[in-house]
Amino acid sequence: xxxxxxxxxxxxxxxxxxxxxxxxxxxxxxxxxxxxxxxxxxxxxxxxxxxxxxxxxxxxxxxxxxxxxxxxxxxxxxxxxxxxxxxxxxxxxxxxxxxxxxxxxxxx
Amino acid sequence: xxxxxxxxxxxxxxxxxxxxxxxxxxxxxxxxxxxxxxxxxxxxxxxxxxxxxxxxxxxxxxxxxxxxxxxxxxxxxxxxxxxxxxxxxxxxxxxxxxxxxxxxxxxxxxxxxxxxxxxxxxxxxxxxxxxxxxxxxxxxxxxxxxxxxxxxxxxxxxxxxxxxxxxxxxxxxxxxxxxxxxxxxxxxxxxxxxxxxxxxxxxxxxxxxxxxxxxxxxxxxxxxxxxxxxxxxxxxxxxxxxxxxxxxxxxxxxxxxxxxxxxxxxxxxxx
Numbered sequence: 001x002x003x004x005x006x007x008x009x010x011x012x013x014x015x016x017x018x019x020x021x022x023x024x025x026x027x028x029x030x031x032x033x034x035x036x037x038x039x040x041x042x043x044x045x046x047x048x049x050x051x052x053x054x055x056x057x058x059x060x061x062x063x064x065x066x067x068x069x070x071x072x073x074x075x076x077x078x079x080x081x082x083x084x085x086x087x088x089x090x091x092x093x094x095x096x097x098x099x100x101x102x103x104x105x106x107x108x
Numbered sequence: 109x110x111x112x113x114x115x116x117x118x119x120x121x122x123x124x125x126x127x128x129x130x131x132x133x134x135x136x137x138x139x140x141x142x143x144x145x146x147x148x149x150x151x152x153x154x155x156x157x158x159x160x161x162x163x164x165x166x167x168x169x170x171x172x173x174x175x176x177x178x179x180x181x182x183x184x185x186x187x188x189x190x191x192x193x194x195x196x197x198x199x200x201x202x203x204x205x206x207x208x209x210x211x212x213x214x215x216x217x218x219x220x221x222x223x224x225x226x227x228x229x230x231x232x233x234x235x236x237x238x239x240x241x242x243x244x245x246x247x248x249x250x251x252x253x254x255x256x257x258x259x260x261x262x263x264x265x266x267x268x269x270x271x272x273x274x275x276x277x278x279x280x281x282x283x284x285x286x287x288x289x290x291x292x293x294x295x296x297x298x299x300x301x302x303x304x305x306x307x308x309x310x311x312x313x314x315x316x317x318x319x320x321x322x323x324x325x326x327x328x329x330x331x332x333x334x335x336x337x338x339x340x341x342x343x344x345x346x347x348x349x350x351x352x353x354x355x356x357x358x359x360x361x362x363x364x365x366x367x368x369x370x371x372x373x374x375x376x377x378x379x
Contacts, residue, residue: 046144046281047152048146048147050148051122052109052175055109072152072157073355076348076351
């Protein structure tokens with residue numbers, strides 16, 4: 001398993017916990033999401049739940065992880081078809097940008 | 109998930125500060141529509157690009173919607189206006205603000221501008237009208253029919269076939285909102301605005317209409333009713349123009365807000 005795989009799995013586990021926190025308020029039983037799980041058709045979440053997930057992600061990883069920024073240029077059909085893996089990859093990409101920036105700053 | 113209790117209801121809201129530009133940031137307050145709508149339709153389309161351009165943005169879920177409380181009663185237009193006024197006061201928002209309302213959210217914005225003209229710098233309505241008697245009659249009938257239709261299982265099958273399972277699920281959630289509250293009975297009731305009231309809404313208004321939307325029959329009607337109104341019709345769009353054509357809406361908004369932004373007072377003060 002590569003460093004990237006470890007990072008993806010770690011973020012996926014956290015996203016899984018956050019999604020369960022959201023679905024619990026609807027009285028839904030616990031779910032185990034995968035990278036392929038679809039937010040709307042499988043988890044039956046609404047757009048407002050994506051906003052809630054975004055707030056949770058920003059609280060956990062910092063403001064550099066912005067659901068609003070991630071989704072701003074997507075079409076409605078893309079948002080409706082959104083899968084967990086897309087969000088996980090976005091979070092990892094933002095963490096890597098920050099990580100690289102910190103390394104560059106330290107070298108300077 | 110920030111909530112604040114105003115006017116007897118806990119309202120969910122989000123604030124995205126504008127990127128510092130060296131100038132006082134305009135504040136844009138986003139008011140969503142009825143039924144399946146929530147602050148998400150504005151937040152997920154406009155928050156990031158407008159904040160990056162230096163616009164402070166406030167999003168909130170109307171009572172009975174999204175993550176806000178769902179009281180059984182209290183759904184007159186005046187209740188929504190009182191909620192907005194309470195929200196701006198409780199959060200100490202810098203006045204005057206720019207309002208943008210989608211569908212019923214625009215109706216609330218017009219009613220707010222009529223009630224509190226000094227608190228509004230400009231108003232953008234998307235597929236919406238002021239609360240007048242003709243509007244109330246139309247909306248009241250539509251809501252009554254919608255509630256009846258959504259009480260039948262066949263309706264969800266039809267929605268699923270026509271628009272997909274996602275929309276059928278949203279419609280079921282919308283029905284619960286209508287069935288568990290007095291929205292249908294109250295929403296098209298007072299206070300309504302008459303022609304004199306409309307003539308006193310002197311703030312600049314931008315009316316964005318879908319070419320195939322609810323106002324397609326008379327898209328420029330508001331220009332004849334309001335002292336300072338400009339209409340933009342986006343062709344080939346229906347009532348969902350905000351989410352379906354969000355890039356065009358975004359460009360219109362950026363141009364509008366910065367060209368109608370007065371010098372602002374300190375937080376909590378009026379200019």
